[in-house]
Amino acid sequence: MRQLRLLALGWAFHMKMLMRSAFNSLLGVVYPLFFATVAFFMFRAGDDPKPLLYASLGAAVMGIWSTTSTSAGAAMARERWHGTLELLVTAPTHFAFVLLPVTIAMATIGIYSMVATLLWGWLVFGIDVQIGHPVAFVLAIPATVGSIGALGFLLAVAFVRFRQAWALGNMLEYPVWLVCGFLVPLSLFPDWVRPISWVLAPTWGINAIREAALGGSPFADIGMAALLGSAYTLLGILVVNRALRAARTKATLALT
Amino acid sequence: MAVVEAENLRRTYRTTTGTIRRRSLEVEAVRSVSFEIGEGELFGLLGPNGAGKTTTIKMLITLLIPTSGSARVLGHDVVKDAHWVRRNIGYVFGGDRGLYERLSALDNLRYFAELYAVPAREQKGRIAELLELVGLTGREKERVEGYSRGMRQRLHIARGLLHDPPVVFLDEPTIGVDPVGARELRGTISSLTQAGKTVLLTTHYMFEADQLCDRIAVIANGRIVAEGTPQQLKDRVADGSVVEVEVYGIEDAQVESLRTLPGVTSVSVEEREQAQLLVVQTAPGLELTHAILGRLDGVGVGRVTSREPTLEDAYVALVTAP
Numbered sequence: 274m275r276q277l278r279l280l281a282l283g284w285a286f287h288m289k290m291l292m293r294s295a296f297n298s299l300l301g302v303v304y305p306l307f308f309a310t311v312a313f314f315m316f317r318a319g320d321d322p323k324p325l326l327y328a329s330l331g332a333a334v335m336g337i338w339s340t341t342s343t344s345a346g347a348a349m350a351r352e353r354w355h356g357t358l359e360l361l362v363t364a365p366t367h368f369a370f371v372l373l374p375v376t377i378a379m380a381t382i383g384i385y386s387m388v389a390t391l392l393w394g395w396l397v398f399g400i401d402v403q404i405g406h407p408v409a410f411v412l413a414i415p416a417t418v419g420s421i422g423a424l425g426f427l428l429a430v431a432f433v434r435f436r437q438a439w440a441l442g443n444m445l446e447y448p449v450w451l452v453c454g455f456l457v458p459l460s461l462f463p464d465w466v467r468p469i470s471w472v473l474a475p476t477w478g479i480n481a482i483r484e485a486a487l488g489g490s491p492f493a494d495i496g497m498a499a500l501l502g503s504a505y506t507l508l509g510i511l512v513v514n515r516a517l518r519a520a521r522t523k524a525t526l527a528l529t
Numbered sequence: 530m531a532v533v534e535a536e537n538l539r540r541t542y543r544t545t546t547g548t549i550r551r552r553s554l555e556v557e558a559v560r561s562v563s564f565e566i567g568e569g570e571l572f573g574l575l576g577p578n579g580a581g582k583t584t585t586i587k588m589l590i591t592l593l594i595p596t597s598g599s600a601r602v603l604g605h606d607v608v609k610d611a612h613w614v615r616r617n618i619g620y621v622f623g624g625d626r627g628l629y630e631r632l633s634a635l636d637n638l639r640y641f642a643e644l645y646a647v648p649a650r651e652q653k654g655r656i657a658e659l660l661e662l663v664g665l666t667g668r669e670k671e672r673v674e675g676y677s678r679g680m681r682q683r684l685h686i687a688r689g690l691l692h693d694p695p696v697v698f699l700d701e702p703t704i705g706v707d708p709v710g711a712r713e714l715r716g717t718i719s720s721l722t723q724a725g726k727t728v729l730l731t732t733h734y735m736f737e738a739d740q741l742c743d744r745i746a747v748i749a750n751g752r753i754v755a756e757g758t759p760q761q762l763k764d765r766v767a768d769g770s771v772v773e774v775e776v777y778g779i780e781d782a783q784v785e786s787l788r789t790l791p792g793v794t795s796v797s798v799e800e801r802e803q804a805q806l807l808v809v810q811t812a813p814g815l816e817l818t819h820a821i822l823g824r825l826d827g828v829g830v831g832r833v834t835s836r837e838p839t840l841e842d843a844y845v846a847l848v849t850a851p
Contacts, residue, residue, distance in 0.1 A: 355626055356624075357629065
């Protein structure tokens, strides 16, 4: 019960903090619209509306991933910079319950980017998102957002251990766009890329959303996204104390 | 039973130099530090910047794992029993950092109350009580970014006491705070032991240690060089005398030369605006003013005074000893 309360209050606390910065909020509002615009221009050639819908959904998930990967790194860098990371570590709470609300808050902002992208496509580019399986679509969104949030949590564990790991979050942003097939179909990539795609939850998440929207069979993809998200969370909980111990040994919790 | 025990604590850091040819260096920040703090005692760890105070405190509060040696808080090992130790200690550090500035003091305290497992029904009352203690009642809804350094520091203290820990670690809590704010903070710190808490305070302000601490350990270059009550430390130099000479452009070689003068126990140089103040401590019963001036050949000399030693002189003698 205490853990649930901690997750809920931690989420509210971090959401409040994220939304208090006018500059961050502006970037959060504008970035997904840039992604969407680039994607729409790339796929606009031809009269077939399907590629545009494909791009629209891809851009929506790109926004969720970018928010989570870069912001989780930035959030940990901020905690370290402000000296609050050490205080969080000295709190008598399992550190997973300190980190999870941060990444869940990031993923929540990612949901905005999804809605904004779809609205932008509809209003500016006239893309009408017809959902083939509304129920499956509604299930696919939390499964995708949750699994991406869980991947962000796993990254955050690394960010706690390594001072410069925030750069890893930035570095992973674009490769994941490609490897998970947000904009380009995976069939265009060499075979050796496939196993990397399979272990990344966003691959299954975007498939699930597209299948649900285009009227295919999304349930296996939803299941895989949820399964991988749970695996990331479990792995994060298992390794977080080890990462913390290493950080305490190597003295990387503070800037100096 | 000692509430805090440090036994031969040692901590090294590995650091690298160079860009292409990277070399790894090992820096020894704390070298075999041992001390004990009794129940309800306010114990001061006094030393200059870089002496190892913060590293020692970080090992005691479970943020750093000692390279060797051990430490216990209320009988629990800080490495093996870190979770238990965290539940029973409060940690407050000095400076601007350690707060969520975009949020209010109340937001900060509520969040940490949750992290420190303060029961939900007790949180409101506890936060109000602490805001009153540190004099922030009525300002708690303002964003922390608008707080003065002194207000932030008082908020830090409130945060560190949220879960009512029996042991409190204060790492340079008055650093950078204006004199009035620092005096108020010292009053708050003093009230902690009256409330039955055991306190470890690190500081490099002599008068602060003298005013607040029951016992002081002086740390220099990662080692404890003296330990005792403020009076015991003063007594170490009480029999000698201090010669202060205002000088202009003294060279390091001349300072070294003064150190070799028979009867001189310590030499330090304080930078003043255009001049330097040379402070020479001498052994009891000796009049060395002429001998000192004799070694200042070619140096501009201003006012020369002789006085009784203070606790600060005892401290300077300890931390500048070779």
